[in-house]
Amino acid sequence: MNQNMQSIKTSYIQKEPVFSRKATSNGVKDKISVIIMLIITLIFLKNIVFNLLTYQYIKNPELIPQKLKIQETNEISAKRIINGLEFPKEEGYHKDALVEWWYFSSQLQDSQNPKNLFGATVVFVKNKNNFDSHLIVVDISEQKRYSGRTRTPQNTVSCSKLLLKSGENYWIETELFNYKLHYNYQNVELDLILESLKNPVIIEDKILLKELLEEQDVWGLHLNQTRIKARGNLALENKKYDVIGTGWIYHRTFPRSFPEEIFGWKWWTVQLDNNVELMSRYAFCSQSVFSDLFIFEENSSGLNMERLDKTQYSLKELSYWEDFITPRFWLLEIPAKNVNLKISSLMQDQSLSEVMYEGICEVEGVYQGLEVRGQAHFEKKNRVKLGL
Numbered sequence: 001m002n003q004n005m006q007s008i009k010t011s012y013i014q015k016e017p018v019f020s021r022k023a024t025s026n027g028v029k030d031k032i033s034v035i036i037m038l039i040i041t042l043i044f045l046k047n048i049v050f051n052l053l054t055y056q057y058i059k060n061p062e063l064i065p066q067k068l069k070i071q072e073t074n075e076i077s078a079k080r081i082i083n084g085l086e087f088p089k090e091e092g093y094h095k096d097a098l099v100e101w102w103y104f105s106s107q108l109q110d111s112q113n114p115k116n117l118f119g120a121t122v123v124f125v126k127n128k129n130n131f132d133s134h135l136i137v138v139d140i141s142e143q144k145r146y147s148g149r150t151r152t153p154q155n156t157v158s159c160s161k162l163l164l165k166s167g168e169n170y171w172i173e174t175e176l177f178n179y180k181l182h183y184n185y186q187n188v189e190l191d192l193i194l195e196s197l198k199n200p201v202i203i204e205d206k207i208l209l210k211e212l213l214e215e216q217d218v219w220g221l222h223l224n225q226t227r228i229k230a231r232g233n234l235a236l237e238n239k240k241y242d243v244i245g246t247g248w249i250y251h252r253t254f255p256r257s258f259p260e261e262i263f264g265w266k267w268w269t270v271q272l273d274n275n276v277e278l279m280s281r282y283a284f285c286s287q288s289v290f291s292d293l294f295i296f297e298e299n300s301s302g303l304n305m306e307r308l309d310k311t312q313y314s315l316k317e318l319s320y321w322e323d324f325i326t327p328r329f330w331l332l333e334i335p336a337k338n339v340n341l342k343i344s345s346l347m348q349d350q351s352l353s354e355v356m357y358e359g360i361c362e363v364e365g366v367y368q369g370l371e372v373r374g375q376a377h378f379e380k381k382n383r384v385k386l387g388l
Contacts, residue, residue: 106119267380295307363375
């Protein structure tokens, strides 16, 4: 009897730790399961919040919180002083400007098949506390447009050269007046090497300000690089192209907010095969209209250019696309120089938005009595939805 009791007692004592270990093991498993469920729940909630914010950001990109980092280093040793302005410094970011934009427009062709023609425009804009970038690419052969606006939380600029980074998109000066441009948006990817073939020209806006706004402190720096050699790659959906072409760089600063009195403008740039460029602009105010035209010859640089007022040339809209608002053909005439140029839009649907049109064109005609051909770019901006 005692032996049996001892055996039972021994057996009970031996089993007790086993039971305790199982209970402890199950408790640990329960805790791990609870932690895993909490993690899954947090991820699920995070995704819901992220999707809601993403939806809001897509509908209202201005809601995206942004940071702007200023990079002070400059690897470019070469400098050039043009009419008192130092380059590449003036190409960079200006801290004292409330509004600033950098603008590149171009016509590109497939190096393997020149019949494949494209227009590509990239714009980086700093407006007060916001930093945006825009892309529009048009495939002329397919009559198809790709466009979009990008706003990212992390952005980098430089005050010592042209350096603009917005997410994975960038425009960087690698050497004096030489650049790399990369832009990826949905099913479009653009990679270009850019080389300025002419010095920047400096536009003074005192006449425009006096006539249109009677103010002298509205607009600041106004630079144009009128002939840019471009080469690189363009991917549209599932097709890739090696491209070459010619472009135009336009950089402007505004010491204060853009004047509310100006509710729209039209802007043309023309690049001829005789190495001459033209730029014409119309600005619309509530009670007045301003227009002028600039001629950039082969040796134009800084302030060295010719400006014509509206009495010395005419730029007429000859016909319109089906919307009866967007011009299709223009005629540019400068009687004193025997200039007669027909500008033809290559595609109707080249709009960035309801109030912004960026269109590539072709040019043919006579310049100083000689036949010329070339390319042009037309921009129309309505700050209100009017046909101007």
